[in-house]
Amino acid sequence: TQTVSQSDAHVTVFEGDSVELRCNYSYGGSIYLSWYIQHHGHGLQFLLKYYSGNPVVQGVNGFEAEFSKSDSSFHLRKASVHWSDSAVYFCAVSPSSNTNKVVFGTGTRLQVLP
Amino acid sequence: GGIITQTPKFLIGQEGQKLTLKCQQNFNHDTMYWYRQDSGKGLRLIYYSITENDLQKGDLSEGYDASREKKSSFSLTVTSAQKNEMAVFLCASSIYAETLYFGSGTRLTVL
Numbered sequence: 170t171q172t173v174s175q176s177d178a179h180v181t182v183f184e185g186d187s188v189e190l191r192c193n194y195s196y197g198g199s200i201y202l203s204w205y206i207q208h209h210g211h212g213l214q215f216l217l218k219y220y221s222g223n224p225v226v227q228g229v230n231g232f233e234a235e236f237s238k239s240d241s242s243f244h245l246r247k248a249s250v251h252w253s254d255s256a257v258y259f260c261a262v263s264p265s266s267n268t269n270k271v272v273f274g275t276g277t278r279l280q281v282l283p
Numbered sequence: 284g285g286i287i288t289q290t291p292k293f294l295i296g297q298e299g300q301k302l303t304l305k306c307q308q309n310f311n312h313d314t315m316y317w318y319r320q321d322s323g324k325g326l327r328l329i330y331y332s333i334t335e336n337d338l339q340k341g342d343l344s345e346g347y348d349a350s351r352e353k354k355s356s357f358s359l360t361v362t363s364a365q366k367n368e369m370a371v372f373l374c375a376s377s378i379y380a381e382t383l384y385f386g387s388g389t390r391l392t393v394l
Contacts, residue, residue, distance in 0.1 A: 212385030
């Protein structure tokens with residue numbers, strides 16, 4: 170069974186700062202990794218995903234994530250955040266043996282201060 | 284583009300009551316999901332379905348039933364609501380888990 174851990178429940182930064190949101194997973198085989206964003210009162214929206222190839226993947230709105238097999242990680246980054254990036258961010262994993270079973274982490278609430 | 288519609292948006296029930304949540308999608312996606320979202324606990328998978336009349340249990344299926352009678356719809360039943368229970372139930376759909384598309388949720392409150 171795959172598991173995913175997001176160690177930071179809350180992250181606060183100032184507008185224009187860079188940010189990294191951490192995601193670590195546990196699974197013995199090949200895995201799909203994704204990030205989603207949830208604005209208050211809404212469902213989740215897809216940001217980006219990784220399965221193979223270049224370990225750095227680009228997403229929407231300037232987000233990128235980097236896969237590391239050695240660290241079992243898929244951290245999300247943005248070079249310069251905007252106040253509208255304030256939201257909850259979820260990391261998700263699914264094994265290639267059963268890609269339909271998508272498991273989410275507990276989420277990281279990002280607060281961007283003006 | 285498509286849309287996921289969850290009904291009702293708000294559901295208030297009594298302890299012990301059986302409650303049904305509905306989800307419709309017009310993406311023509313094969314796979315549909317039900318997740319429960321509790322504050323501080325992220326999303327927990329209740330059931331998913333890879334095609335019409337298929338049901339697969341997630342990690343939180345105890346206390347729930349699901350039904351996928353049509354490709355476009357997926358319903359979830361809370362078999363016996365627990366007192367003071369509060370959660371948001373999110374429905375999603377996807378093609379081959381490439382990208383999940385979510386509805387805006389049903390907020391459940393049990394009195």
